[in-house]
Structures are given as C-alpha cells and as structure tokens.
C-alpha cells in the first residue's frame with residue numbers, strides 16, 4: 001500500500017496504536033505508527049537538536065538541513081508522539097528491508113549538490129545498522145525538551161515493541177553512545193541488555209563519542 005507521497009506503508013496505515021488516558025494535569029499524548037506528512041520538518045528539527053552529535057556533522061544546521069532530512073524520512077517507519085497537532089516525540093525504526101532514515105542521492109543532491117551529497121551519504125553509511133530479518137533496530141529516539149521525563153520516551157519504545165511483535169519481529173536492538181549514560185540507563189530500565197561495546201574510532205571526534213553499546217531486548 002502506498003501513501004499520498006507514493007511511499008510504502010504497512011497494513012496498519014494510519015492506525016492509532018495507543019491513546020492513553022493521562023493524569024489530568026498532563027497533556028494528552030497520542031502515539032501514531034507513522035509520521036504525519038505535515039510534521040516531517042518538525043521531526044527533522046527535533047532529530048537535529050536531540051541527536052545533534054550524530055546528525056549535524058552530516059546535515060549541518062538551519063533550513064537546508066531540516067528540509068534535506070525531512071525529505072529523506074520514510075514516514076511509515078516510525079512511531080510519533082503528538083500533543084494535539086504538535087510533534088513532541090519520535091522513534092525511528094530500521095528493519096532489514098526499510099528504515100526511517102531513507103536518505104538517497106536523488107533526494108539529497110538538490111540540497112547539497114552531487115559532491116556534497118556523496119560525502120554526506122558516506123558518513124550516514126558509517127552510522128547505518130542493518131538488523132537481521134527477525135529484528136527491529138531503534139534508529140533514533142527523541143522527545144522535545146519540554147516534554148522529557150514524563151514517560152513519553154518509554155511509551156514510544158513500548159508502542160514500537162507492540163508494533164514489532166504484531167509484525168512478527170522477535171528482537172529489538174539499539175545502539176547508545178558512551179556520552180549518553182542517561183539514555184543507556186533508560187533502556188536498561190526498559191529491559192534492554194548490553195551485548196557488545198564497539199569503538200567508533202577513527203570517527204569519535206567527528207561524532208563526539210568514544211564508543212557505543214549495542215543493546216537488545218527479546219520480544220518472546
């Protein structure tokens with residue numbers, strides 16, 4: 001099935017997968033199994049600010065970075081969190097055959113030219129992880145600063161696990177850098193186990209970290 005932009009969508013297209021009843025003083029956060037078309041640039045802005053160490057070396061900053069990143073999103077491959085129409089969180093997913101970050105030369109070159117796109121795509125390839133056929137990889141998780149520590153990140157992960165189990169995946173994986181112990185702690189609390197530490201040398205200076213930890217969680 002394809003959406004208005006011609007992108008492939010899962011059967012669960014437009015299904016709202018989790019609408020919690022919040023405590024009265026908290027905003028109502030809806031979780032969706034896709035990114036609405038008109039929220040793509042907001043998602044790019046959120047990704048660029050929350051995952052800046054990884055993305056700014058590739059995309060830079062400003063409107064061009066936002067537009068290039070937004071144009072490269074596969075909007076079917078994420079869970080988004082919205083308060084009314086405001087995007088407040090996003091979790092990008094990667095499976096063996098598709099991923100949220102679907103940046104291609106054809107889309108990039110209008111923003112960076114061919115040469116500028118090629119080295120950017122090479123850097124993105126360094127960050128890319130292709131999971132096994134039974135796994136979903138969390139390719140990025142970001143919650144808007146004003147909405148953090150209210151459980152939205154945990155709910156995005158839980159919704160992704162529900163989606164993954166429903167699609168027949170049995171494992172969820174992710175990678176967290178050594179400079180982000182808070183996120184690592186959160187993942188541990190959500191049941192992920194560290195299985196491997198890997199060096200990012202010689203690109204640590206560029207991406208401002210020394211190593212990353214691969215974490216997994218079984219869904220069965």
Ligand SMILES: CC(C)(COP(=O)(O)OP(=O)(O)OC[C@H]1O[C@@H](n2cnc3c(N)ncnc32)[C@H](O)[C@@H]1OP(=O)(O)O)[C@@H](O)C(=O)NCCC(=O)NCCS
Nearest residue numbers: 050141142143148149150151152153154176182183185186
């Ligand atoms: C990591 C992130 C997605 C968590 O989202 P969230 O909505 O705040 O997550 P939750 O409210 O479900 O859980 C918060 C927990 O995360 C941990 N945590 C997150 N940020 C923290 C911080 N600045 N200081 C201490 N603990 C923090 C704590 O364990 C916290 O639990 P607590 O509030 O009970 O102490 C959010 O902080 C974020 O967008 N950070 C920037 C991007 C990022 O680091 N992404 C992860 C990349 S792997």
